[in-house]
Amino acid sequence: MPASARLEDYPVDVTAGDLFRDAPPDVAAKWLAMADGLAALREEAGLPVQEVVARQIQDLGLSFRITGDDDERPWPLSPMPLIIDSAEWAELERGLIQRARLLEAVIGDIYGPQKLVAEGHLPAALVAGSRYFARNVVGIQPGKGSHLHVYAVDLARGRRGTWRVLGDRLRLANGIGYALENRLALSRSTGALLGRVHTRRLARFFSELRSGMARTCARENPRIALLTPGRLNQSYPEQAHLARYLGLPLVEGRDLSVNDNRLFVRTIAGPKRIDAVWRWIDTNALDPLAFDARSAIGVPDLIEAWAGGRTEVTNWPGAEVLEAPAFAAFMPRLCKVLFNEQPLLPNIATWWCGQAAEGDVVRKRLDELVVTSAFGQFAEGLPGGRAVAGADLTRAQRRALLDGMQRRPMDYCGQETVQLSTTPALIDERFEPRPFTLRAFVARGSDGEWTVMPGGFARLSSSSSGDNHAILMGEGDLSADVCVVDRVAPRRPVESRLDETPQVRRGGGILASQAADNLFWFARYVERAELTVRVIRALLGSTIEVDAAAGSNPEVVSRMLALLVEWGAITPHTARLPVPQACHAALAETTMSGGVAATFGFIRSTGLTLRDRFTSDFWRIASRPLPPFDSQRPGALLRVARELVERLGALSGLLSENFVRGPSWRFLDMGRRIERALGICSTVSFLAGDDGEHNDALGALLDLSDSQITYRTRYLTGPRRAPVLDLLLLDPENPRSLAFQANAICRHIEALPSLGEDLLPEAPLLEARALLGPLKSMSIEAYDSAEHLGATEARLLALSETISTRYFLQIEKADVPAGAGLLA
Structure with a gap:
C-alpha cells in the first residue's frame, strides 16, 4: 500500500486537533508528498525508513543522555517532520x-x-x-x-x-x-x-x-x-x-x-x-x-x-x-502595561498562589488544574519538584499538597491542563x-x-x-x-x-590547553590499549598455536605475564593462574588502570571531550563497546584480542591520516609516540633485558613490535639479540623503534609555538633532544640495555611531565570536582 494511502487512512479523531487533519488542502498535499517520498526511499533503499535515518544519525554522531544514564543513546528522530x-x-x-x-x-x-x-x-x-x-x-x-x-x-x-x-x-x-x-x-x-x-x-x-x-x-x-x-x-x-x-x-x-x-x-x-x-x-x-x-x-x-x-x-x-x-501569571498584564498591546501569543492560564485570591482559585479547582513549583525548585507535596495533575493525586498526596500550599503558598502555581x-x-x-x-x-x-x-x-x-x-x-x-x-x-x-564563499584560510584556529591535554592522553590510551592487547594475543597464541612466536616456552610466558603485572593489567596473584584465565582477567579488568576494559573506558571518556574534533567514522570506532568475552576458552579470547588489535589499528590509522598536520595532530602523535616509546622500553627490558640469546623471547619481542617482516626481510637468520635490539631501539627508519619515536617527538615540539621572543629552546625541546641524543650517537654494541633503557624510560617520564607543565592546564586534583573527567 503506498505511503500516501496509509497517511490518508491515518487513524485519528478529527476533533483532536491533528496537525495533518487540520491542514488546508494545499498544505495537506505536502504532507502526502512527504509520505510518498518516504515510501519511495524505502523502496529504493530496501530498508525501513527509520533505519535509513538511523544510519545518518550514526554517521553524524548524534546522541543524547537521559538523566541518570551513564551512556549516551542514539538520537531518536522520526522520519516524518x-x-x-x-x-x-x-x-x-x-x-x-x-x-x-x-x-x-x-x-x-x-x-x-x-x-x-x-x-x-x-x-x-x-x-x-x-x-x-x-x-x-x-x-x-x-x-x-x-x-x-x-x-x-x-x-x-x-x-x-x-x-x-x-x-x-x-x-x-x-x-x-x-x-x-x-x-x-x-x-x-x-x-x-x-x-x-x-x-x-x-x-x-x-x-x-x-x-x-x-x-x-x-x-x-x-x-x-x-x-x-x-x-x-x-x-x-x-x-x-x-x-x-x-x-x-x-x-x-x-x-x-x-x-x-x-x-x-x-x-x-x-x-x-x-x-x-x-x-x-x-x-x-x-x-x-x-x-x-x-x-x-x-x-x-x-x-x-x-x-x-x-x-x-x-x-x-x-x-x-x-x-x-509564576511569571506566566503576569505576562498578559505586563504586555498591556509596557506596550499597550494584547499578547499575540498567549501563555497557558496560570495562577500564582502567592496571591490570596489566585491561591483560592487553585485550591477550589485543584481537580481541573496542574500544580507546579512556582520557581522551579522543591516544593512540598510535589514529587521531585515536578508538575502534578490534581486529578491524579491520591487522597494522601492531595492532603500533603494542600498542607504545603497552606504553609508556603508562594511556592506553588496552578496552570490549566492543555490537551x-x-x-x-x-x-x-x-x-x-x-x-x-x-x-x-x-x-x-x-x-x-x-x-x-x-x-x-x-x-x-x-x-x-x-x-x-x-x-x-x-x-x-x-x-x-x-x-x-x-x-x-x-x-x-x-x-x-x-x-557564501568564505575568505580562504589555513590552520585550525586556537588550540586550548585542555583540548591539547585530552588529545595527548587520548592517543596515549589508544597506544597503551593496543600494546596490552598485543601481549594478550601473544600469550593466547602460545597456548593453542604450535608456531606462535613465544612457542610453549614457560619462561617467555612468565615474562609476558610479569609485563601485564607491571602495566597494572592484572595482579601478581592473577599472573599465577592458567594463561587463559589471566588473559580473561586482563581483558575484563576495570578497577586497575592498566586493564583493557579500564583503558577503553579512558579512551571513551577522554574522547567525549573531543567530539567536536573527531569525524563520525572515528568516533563510531572509538565509542564502540568491547566485544563480549564471557568464555575463558583460549580460542574465543584470541578472537576477541585479534578484533581489538584490528580496531585499535584502525583508530591509529585514522589518527594518522584524518588530521590536518597542525597543533591538534602534533599533540595526538606526541602522545602516541611517548606511549609507544615507554612500551618499547618495558617490553625490551622484560623480554631481552639480559645478555643471553633467548630466541623465543626475541621472537615474541618482534611480534609485539610488529617488526617480524622487517627483520626477516633484512636478516636470513632467526632472531638474534644485536640485530633485534638495533631494529627496535636505534633504527631511525623503523616506525616501531625507540629512535623513531624520539625523533618524531623532537620534530613535533620544534613545530609548536614558543612563548618567548628570544628564540631559545624551551624545556620540552631540551628534554626531547636529551632523549634523542644518545640514540643517535650510539651503536648497538655500546648500548647497555639495562642501564640505557632505565635512563631512557626516566627521560620519557620527565619529558611527559615537562610537556604537561608547559602546555596543559595545571589543576590540583583536590580542585577537580568528582566525575569531572580530568585524566592524569
Whole structure:
C-alpha cells in the first residue's frame, strides 16, 4: 500500500486537533508528498525508513543522555517532520518577536529601575523568590542595549489549533543544536524531498545568530566561545555539534581566565583574548567569586570582565529569572502595561498562589488544574519538584499538597491542563498520532533585530496525553524536524551567509590547553590499549598455536605475564593462574588502570571531550563497546584480542591520516609516540633485558613490535639479540623503534609555538633532544640495555611531565570536582 494511502487512512479523531487533519488542502498535499517520498526511499533503499535515518544519525554522531544514564543513546528522530504552513508560521513569528521584546523589557526593568515592582505591577516576592534572581547584577546596564541574544520557547498547539506558550527558556537554548541536527539528518536521508515541498532553510538563522553575537563585541573580528559545563552535561553532544557548525571554540571554565578585566582562553601558544561567550551554564555557576563559591565550572572574575564592558555574555547573567512558572501569571498584564498591546501569543492560564485570591482559585479547582513549583525548585507535596495533575493525586498526596500550599503558598502555581494536538509519526512503518510540543528559537541578528528560526525542535510524547511540562527528552519520546513550507516555490532561493564563499584560510584556529591535554592522553590510551592487547594475543597464541612466536616456552610466558603485572593489567596473584584465565582477567579488568576494559573506558571518556574534533567514522570506532568475552576458552579470547588489535589499528590509522598536520595532530602523535616509546622500553627490558640469546623471547619481542617482516626481510637468520635490539631501539627508519619515536617527538615540539621572543629552546625541546641524543650517537654494541633503557624510560617520564607543565592546564586534583573527567 503506498505511503500516501496509509497517511490518508491515518487513524485519528478529527476533533483532536491533528496537525495533518487540520491542514488546508494545499498544505495537506505536502504532507502526502512527504509520505510518498518516504515510501519511495524505502523502496529504493530496501530498508525501513527509520533505519535509513538511523544510519545518518550514526554517521553524524548524534546522541543524547537521559538523566541518570551513564551512556549516551542514539538520537531518536522520526522520519516524518511536522509540516507547518508559512501563513500559520507568520502569525507565530509575530507573537514570538512580541514576546521576546516583552521579556527584554521586563528583564531590563528588574535589573534596572525596577518600576514594575515599585508601581505594583509585579510583586517583590515574585522577583526575589526566584533562585535565578541575581542581586549583584542589579544596576549593570548592557553596552549594546540588550539583555537577550537568543531565546527558546516551548509552544503547545491546542485541539482547536491555537498556539500557546508553555514556558520560556532564557537560561539555555537547549534544543537549538538538535533542531539543526534533525534537519541535517533528515535532509541527508531524504535527498531533495524537503526542497520539493518548499521547506524553508535554517542556515540563515544560524548565520544571523552568530553575527548578532559578534555585533555586540568591541573588536571587528571577535573571538566568540561556547562555554560548556563539560562532557557529563546532558546536552554536551548538542553543544559540541553546535560549536563545530558555528566555528566557535568549545571551552570549559577551567580553560578561561580573567586578567585586567579581559577574558582569555589558555592555549598552547599562551593566553588568547575571548570577546564573547555563549554560556550554557547557570548564572549561579558562572563566577564562583560573584555567585556560588562552590562552583567548579565557572570562571573567577568573569562578572567583573562582563560588567566592565570588555567581555560579552550571551544571555545576560540573571536573565533566567523569568523562567519561573509564576511569571506566566503576569505576562498578559505586563504586555498591556509596557506596550499597550494584547499578547499575540498567549501563555497557558496560570495562577500564582502567592496571591490570596489566585491561591483560592487553585485550591477550589485543584481537580481541573496542574500544580507546579512556582520557581522551579522543591516544593512540598510535589514529587521531585515536578508538575502534578490534581486529578491524579491520591487522597494522601492531595492532603500533603494542600498542607504545603497552606504553609508556603508562594511556592506553588496552578496552570490549566492543555490537551495537545497530535501529529503523524512513523512508528514501525505505519503512521500513528503522537501528542507534540514545539520548541521555537528567536535570536538577534546582525542588525540587532529579532529573527525567528523557520522551524524548530519538536518533541513527540511517548504517551497518548503527553507531558506538556517536560523540558528534556524522556524514555520513549521521539524528536521531529519542523518544516515551515511555502505553498509555492520562492522565485529566488533564500540566500544564506553560510553558503557564501568564505575568505580562504589555513590552520585550525586556537588550540586550548585542555583540548591539547585530552588529545595527548587520548592517543596515549589508544597506544597503551593496543600494546596490552598485543601481549594478550601473544600469550593466547602460545597456548593453542604450535608456531606462535613465544612457542610453549614457560619462561617467555612468565615474562609476558610479569609485563601485564607491571602495566597494572592484572595482579601478581592473577599472573599465577592458567594463561587463559589471566588473559580473561586482563581483558575484563576495570578497577586497575592498566586493564583493557579500564583503558577503553579512558579512551571513551577522554574522547567525549573531543567530539567536536573527531569525524563520525572515528568516533563510531572509538565509542564502540568491547566485544563480549564471557568464555575463558583460549580460542574465543584470541578472537576477541585479534578484533581489538584490528580496531585499535584502525583508530591509529585514522589518527594518522584524518588530521590536518597542525597543533591538534602534533599533540595526538606526541602522545602516541611517548606511549609507544615507554612500551618499547618495558617490553625490551622484560623480554631481552639480559645478555643471553633467548630466541623465543626475541621472537615474541618482534611480534609485539610488529617488526617480524622487517627483520626477516633484512636478516636470513632467526632472531638474534644485536640485530633485534638495533631494529627496535636505534633504527631511525623503523616506525616501531625507540629512535623513531624520539625523533618524531623532537620534530613535533620544534613545530609548536614558543612563548618567548628570544628564540631559545624551551624545556620540552631540551628534554626531547636529551632523549634523542644518545640514540643517535650510539651503536648497538655500546648500548647497555639495562642501564640505557632505565635512563631512557626516566627521560620519557620527565619529558611527559615537562610537556604537561608547559602546555596543559595545571589543576590540583583536590580542585577537580568528582566525575569531572580530568585524566592524569
